Amino acid sequence: MSGAVSANEALLRAVRAGRMGEAAGLLDGMPDAERRACLPSLKDLRKELRAAPWDAASRKAYPALHAAGAACHTGAAGTATWLTAADLRWSQASPGVLLHVLGDRERDWLGDVAHRLADRPPLAQVPYELMSGLVRLSGCPVPTTETYVVGWIEQVGSLWQRGDTILQRLRQDPYTAELVAAVFEIADIGSRLDWLFGDGPDSWFNALAQLTREGALDRKATVDACVARLLRGGVPSDCRVFLRLLTALELTRDEERERAADWLALASDAVSTVASHAQSVLGSLALDGELTPRQLAEMSGGVLFRPEKKLVRAQLVLLGKALRRDPSSAAELLPAVAQAFGHEDTDVQERALKLVERHLDAAPPEVRGEVADAAEELSPGLRVRATETLGLDGAGRAPEPYVELLPPAPEPARVPSAPDSAVELAEEVGALLTSDGDVATFERALDGLVRHGYRDRDALAEALKPVVTRLWWVDADPQYSSTVEKHFREDPHGLEVVLATLLGQVSTATLHRAVQHGPMTDPCVHSALAAAFNARLWEAAHRLRTDPLPFLLATPTWGSGLLEPDEFVARLDEYRRLGARPGEADFTQALLRVRRDDPAATAAAADQAASLGTTEGNRLALWLTSDGPSLPWSSRRTSGVRILLELGELDGVPGEFPPAFRRLGRPVGLFSARAYCAHYWDRSERHHWLAVVPGRRELVAARLLRELSSVAVEDTRGNASVLPLIAEAPGEAGEAVHLCVAYGLGARHPEDRLSAVDALLVLAARGQLDAEALGADLGQLMHRGAVKPLRLAESVRTAATTGAYATVWEILRAALPVLLADLATDGAASSARGFGELLAVAAECAERTGARGCMAHLAQAADRRGSSRLVTQARRLRATLDHGVAA
Template sequence: MSSLMDAVRAGRTAEAVSLLDGMTDAERRACFPELRALRKELRADQWTAQARRAYPALHAAGTACQTGAAGVANWLAASDMRWWPASPGVLIDLLGDRAPGWLGDVVHRLAERPVSSRVPYELMAGLVRLSGCPVPTTEAYVHGWVEHIGHVWQRGDTVLDRLRKDPHLGRLAAALFETNDIGGRLAWTATEGPDSWTEALARLTVEGVLDRKATVDACLARLLRGGPAADHRVFLRMLKAFALTREEEREHLADWLALASDAASVVAAHAQSVLASLALDGELTARQLAELSGAVLFRTEKKLVRAQLVLLGKVIARDASTADELLPAVAQAFGHEDSDVQERALKLVERHVRKAGTAAVREELVAAAGQLIPFLRARAAQSLGASAVAAEPVTYEEVLPPAPEPARLAPAPDSVTELAEEIGALLATDGDVAAFERTLDGLVRHAYGDRDMLLEALEPVVAGRWWDQRDPQYRFSVDDHFTGNHGLFNAAHGLELLLATVRGKLLTTTLHKALRRWTVTTDCGHSPLARAFEARIWEVAYRIRTEPLPFLLSTPTWGTGLLEPDELVARLDQYRRLGARVSDADFAQALLRVRRGDRTVAEAAAGRAAALGTPEGARLSEWLASGAPAVPAFRRRTTEDRILVESAEVAELQGDFPSGFRPLGRPVSVYRDRWRCYHWSDGMRQHWLALLPEQRELVAVRMLRDFCAAAVHDTRGDAAVLPLLAESGGEAGEAVHLSVAYGLGARHPEDRLAAVDALLVLAARGQLDAGRIGADLGQLVRLGAVKPSRLVESMRTAVATGANATIWGMLRHTVPVLLADLSTESVAGPARGLADLLAVAAECAERTGAREEIPHLARTADRRGSSRLVTQARRLRSALAEEVAA
C-alpha cells in the first residue's frame, strides 16, 4: 500500500498501474481511504506543482480501487480531476477486467452527466466497446461523438469516411436531431464537401446507409422545434443538402406551411420559397395559399411579407379564377403595422380587383380597407369604388407611464448581524444609492456604539478579502491599494476602505494624508464628482479611527439623495446634545443634499436651524434662506461630429465649502477637461447624481461625454443612468436634454431603452422641453453623432407606450432640420433612415390629429417618383393637412 501511495504522490502513473494490476480486489479496496484522503489534501490547493503531478496517478488509482459503479462514475467525472486526468487508455485498461453489465452501468452514468462535465468521449466509447451495451444517446455522448468525428485533421480521413465506419451511426445520427445546442459543434467543420456534416449525412441517405425518409423527417422536425440560431443555420443547410425531390416536397406540405408561419426568419424564408415553387406549379390550392398568407402576412419580417405579396400577385396573374380566394388574403395585410406593407398590398388589390367575380369579395375588400392608414384609406375608397368618408375629428389622450415616486430610505440596520449581511450583499453587487447610504450610516453608528460586536459580526464578511491578511508585511500594500492614483473605483471599494479601517488594516497617518489631499484622482471631467464622493468616505474613515461619529448627518431621506430640512435640523440638535464634533465633509454633503427647492419648507426650517445656537445651525439657516439652488450659465459648443456644453462657475459652491467639494461649482470647459479618465465603473454614476440631488444639470454637464460616447463611439452601458437623471431634482435644462438626446441614438438597445425611459419620466413630470430635444436631435443627426436608424428604434419604442403626442412634439422640430438639407444641391441624398423617421412622425400625427405646416415638407413631398422618402413625406403632409368633418 505504501508503495502505491508513494507512486501516486510522485505522479508515477505507469508504476501505480503496474502495482494495481498485481493487487486483489480486497487489497485495492483497502487502499481507497488513503487515496480519498490524498484527494482532500490536494483539493485544498489543486494548482500547485505537486498537485498537478499527482492528479493523473490519483485519478487512475481511485478508479481501480472502487467496486461500486456509482462511485467509479463520480470519481471519473469529478471536477477536481478534470484539469489533470489520467488518459482514457489507462482508465479503460484498468477497468477492462470488470463484468460487461457493470461497465455498461458506469458508461451510462457517465453519459448522463451534463456536457459541462467534459467526460472524455474516448473513455465512454471505449467502455461501450468493452461492455457491448447499447450506445448512449445523451447530450454529453452525442456532443462528444460529434467532436470526435469532426477532428478529421488529426487522422487524415474525412467526416464521411469516419461516419461510414461507425457501427452506431444509425442510432447516433437519429439522436443528433434530438440533441440541444448541437449546431455550434457541427458548425466547426467545413460547410461544403466530405468534411462537412451536412453533405456527409446527405450522401449517406443517398447511399442507403441512413434511412432517407427518417433522416429528412427528423431534420424537418428539428427545424419545427426551434432552438438557437446556430441550430437553425446548420440544420437548414443540412436540409438543403438533401436536395429533396418534388415528390418529397409535396409529402411535407404541412411542415412547409408550419415553418413558413412560425419558424425563425431564415428557416421561414426557405419554406416560403419551397411553397412558392409548389404554388406556381399548381401544387397548392388557392385555399391552401390563402391560409398560408394569413399567417405570413402578419410576420414582422418585411422581406417575408413582401415575398408573400409578390407570390400572391404572380398566382392571381396566372389564374384569374383564384382572385376571389386570394384577394381577401392580400387585404389582411391592410392591418399590418408597417405602412409600406399596407401600400404594397393596396397596389396589389388595385391591380387585380377587376378580376373579383362577386360583389361579396368587393365588399370584403372595402371593409378591410378601414384598417389602412388615413393616407391610403382615401385612395382605397376611390380605387375600390366605395364612397369616401369624411374623416372624423380625432379624439386623442396621451398615455404616459406614471412618474416614479421617490422611495424613502429605511433606517440603518439595528443589529450588527443585519448590518454584516447587508455589507456582504453590497460588496457583491455594489447596490444602489439607498442601500449604500443606509449601510454606510449603519457602519458609522455601530463603530461608534458597539465596536467589538461589529468586529465579531464582520469576521465572515471580510475573511476572504486579501487586505484582511494578519501578517504585518501586507500593511503597506493595503495602504497603497486604497490611496492609488485611480482613487476609489466604486461605492463597494469605498465600503471596503471603511471595513479595512475598522479592522485596523490602514495606518492613521495614511488616513490623515488622504484626508488632507482629498485623494485627487485624475483631472478629467468626472474628477470633481469623484473627489466629492471620496472626500466624505476618507473623512469618515479617519473619524472612525480617531473620533467616531455617532451617525451621519448627510444620509439622505429619499433614494434620489435628497435630504429633508427638518430631518437635518433634528440630527444637528442631537449632535449638540451629544457634544459630538461635526465632520466637515459630512456636513458639506448634507448641505448639498438638503431640500431648498420648496421655499416654504426651507424657510420654516431655517428658523429652527438658527435656534440651535451652533455654528452648523447658523450655517444651515443661512443656506436654507439663500434661495433655491443656483443654476449656472451654459454655453453650447459644436464640433465636427458632436455638441457639448460648458458651464460657468457656481459661486455658492465655493466659499465655506471644504476644498474637496469646491470643484463641483467650478467651470466646465470642453477644451480643458480632456485628461485620460479612469472612472470606468458604471455604478458610480448614480452616486454622483446623489451628490447634488437638486442640481442635476451640474452632474449632467460633467457626464455628457459619456452619453455622447454611447452614440458616437458605440460604448455600452454609459446611458444606463439616464432614468435616474430624469428622476433627480432641479432644472432639466441644456445638459439634461442633450444627454437624453445622445442616449436615444446610442448603439446598444439597452442604452436606447434607458434613454426612452428617461424621456418618458421627464414628460410625465412635465419637465420635457420637446422643442429643445427635438431640435437637438436634428442637429445631432446632421453632424453624424446620432444615426437616424437608431433614433427611429427609440421613437418607435416610445410610441409603443402610447406617447404619440410627446414624440410628435419632438419630431415636428427634428424633421425640418433634416428636410432642409434636401433642398441644397450639395447634399447627395437623404440621410439613411430619414424615410423611417418620417413614417414615425406621420403615424404620430395621424393618431394625435395634429394639423400644421412643417417647413420643407411640401418640397420633399412634391418630388418626382415614388421612393419611400417621398411616399412618407406625402403621407405626413396629408395627415397634417387633412380636414375633419364639421
C-alpha cells in the same frame, strides 16, 4: 497470501515508477481476488499524488495508476468511475493500453463499462476510442448517448490523414444508421457538424444525402427526423445545419406535399432562414394548385406578423400571384391580406392595400365587411385612401381627437429612518455591498452606521462581521497593511471606508490625512462631484474613530437628495442639546441639500435656526435668507463630431465651504478634458452625484456629457443608465440635460437607448422637455455624424408607441429639416442609413396627431425620382402635412 502481497508490491512499484509495460504484464491473467487486494494500495497512492507537487515524478506515475486502478476494479461501476475521475483525467493511460488491461474480462462486463462511460456527460472527456473499443470487444449494442455520438462525429472528422472521404468512412462504419438517427436527438450538435465538416463537396450533409439515396439510411425516417428537428427549433447553428441537410436531400414534390402541415408550422414560428425555406416550398405548392386557398390563408396569418420584413413582403407577393392565378380565391385570401393592415411598417400596409384594391371586386359582400373592419388598423393616411378608393364605410368613421399618453410623473419618495437594530442594519449593508443601491438606501445605511457607531460601536462591529467577510481587506495579511491604507487613502469606496474603520482595518492617521487634504490629485471633470461625495464619507469614518457623531445632518428627507429646512433645524437643535460638534463636510452637504423653493417654510426655518444661538444655526439662517449659488452661464463648443458644453463659475459659493465643496463652483473648462479617468470605469457613484447638488442637475449633466456622448460616438455600453435619474432629479432641465438625452437616443446599444427613451418620457410628463431644442440638437448631431439616423429612428419609434406621438413629432419637426437641407444641397443625406426610417416615424406621428403645415426642404425630397424608402416616406409625410390628417 504471500504471493498476493508480492504481486501487490510489484504492481505498486511499477505504477509508482510509471513503468506501464511492466504494470500491464503483471495485470495480465491476474485473478479477481488479487486485483481486489491491490486496489487499496492504488487508492492510497492516488491520495498521495493528489497532495504531491505537479512534477515529473507525479506526472510519470499517473498514466500507470489510471490503467492499474481501472483493471483492479472488479465491478463495472467502479471501473467507470475510476476511468472518468477528474484528478486522473489530465494524465491518463491511452485507450490502447486500457483496452489491453481490460480486454480479458467477460463480454457482458465490458459492455456494461462501455455504456456506463457513454452515459457520462461530455465534460468528462471520455476518449471515443476507449468506448468504441469496448463496444467492439463486447459486441454490445452501440450506445447512442450524447458523449458517444459526439465522440463518433469528432472521430469521423479527424481521420483526414487516411486520405478517404467522410462518405467512405460512414459507409465502412457498421453503426452509421443507429448513430445518425441519434444525431437528430442531441441538442446543440449543429456547431460541431458545421465546424468540422463545413459546406464543401466532402461535407457531412452531402455524405448523409448520398447514403440516403443509396439506401444505407432510411429516407423517410431521415427526412422526418430532419423536419422534426427543425420544428423543435434550438440554437441557430442547429437550425442552419439541419436545413442544409434537408436541402441536400432534395425532397420530391410528393414528399413536400405530404408534409404541408409541417411547412405551415415552420413558416410561422421557425427562425428566419428555416421559415424562408418553408415559405418557398409552400409557395411552389400553392402556385401549382397543390395548396388550398384556406391553407394559404392559414399560412399568411402566421407569416404576415413576423418581424422579418423580407418574409412579409414575399408573402404578399405570393398572395398576389395566387389571386391572379385563381380570382375565385379572393373570398379566402383577401381577409388574410387585410391582416397586414395592422403591420407596423406602412410600406407593408400599402402593399396589402394595393392587393385589396386590385381584387376586392371579385369578392362577395361579406368579405368587403371583413376588409372594412381590418382597415381600421391602417395608418391614418392609408385609411383615408381606403375610404376614397374602396368606399369602405368602416374605414371612414370620424376620427377621435388625439390624446397624448404620457407616463405619470414620478412622485418624490421619502428616505426612511435608519434601522433601530444593528443586526437589521448589517443585513441592509450586506445588500448594498452586492448592489450599489439608490440614494435613499445608501443614505439610510450611512446614517445607521453613524448612529449605531455612536451608541455601541462594539455591538455594531460584531453584527457587521458576517456581511463583510467577502471584502478583500477584512483578513488582509499584515504585510499588505500599506496596501489597505493606500486603498482607502485614494478613495473611500463608498461605505467600505466606514466599515473598515469600525472593524479596525484602517488607521486614524490615514483617515486624518484624507479629511485634511482630500483625494489624491485628480483634475478630471468629475472630480468636483466625487470630491464632495467622498469628503463626507472620510469625515464620517474619521469621526467614528475620534469623536463619534450622534447622527448625520445631511441625510436627505427625499430620495432626490433634498432636505426639508425644518428637519435640518430640528437636527441642529438636537446637536445643541447633546453638545455635539457637527462635521464640517456633513454640515456643508446639508446646506447644499436644504430645500428653499417654499418661501414661507424657508422663512420660518431661518427664524428657528437663528434662535438656536449656535454658529451652525446662524450659518443656516444666512443661507436660507440669501439667494444661494446661481446656475452659471453656459456656452457650446465642438470636439470632433461632438457638441459639448462649457459651464462658467458657479457664483455664490461661500468661502468658508471646505475645499472639496468649493471645487463645485469652478468652471467646467478648468478641469482637464480627458477621454478616460477613474470615474469612467467605475460608474457606481454617478447616481449619488445628483444628490450632492440636488436641484442643480445641469451641473451634473454638464460633467457627464462627454461620457454620455460616447454611447453614440464610440459605441460604448452602459453610460446612459444615469439618464432616467437625471430626468427624475429636481431642478432646471437646460442645455446639458437635453444634450445628454440626445446622445442617449442615438446610442449604439438598445439598453442605453431605452434609458434615453425613459428619460425623454419622464421629462415630457413633468412638463420639462423642450422638444424643439432637443430636436434642433439631434439635427445638428446627425448632421455632424455623432448620431446615426437609424438608431434615432428606433428610439423615437419606441417613445411614440408608448403614446407620445405628439412629443415625438415636435422633436422630429425640429430635427428633420437639417438632414433635408443636406439632401437638397448635395444629396449627401440620401445615403444616410435610416433616414427613410426616421421619416416613416415622423409621418406616423404626424398622421396620428393631425399635424399640418409645411417642413423646410421636404418638398425637394418628395419630388425626387424613384421609390426608395426615403422618397416614399417623404411623400407620405408631405401628403399628411398638406391634408392635416388626424387619427
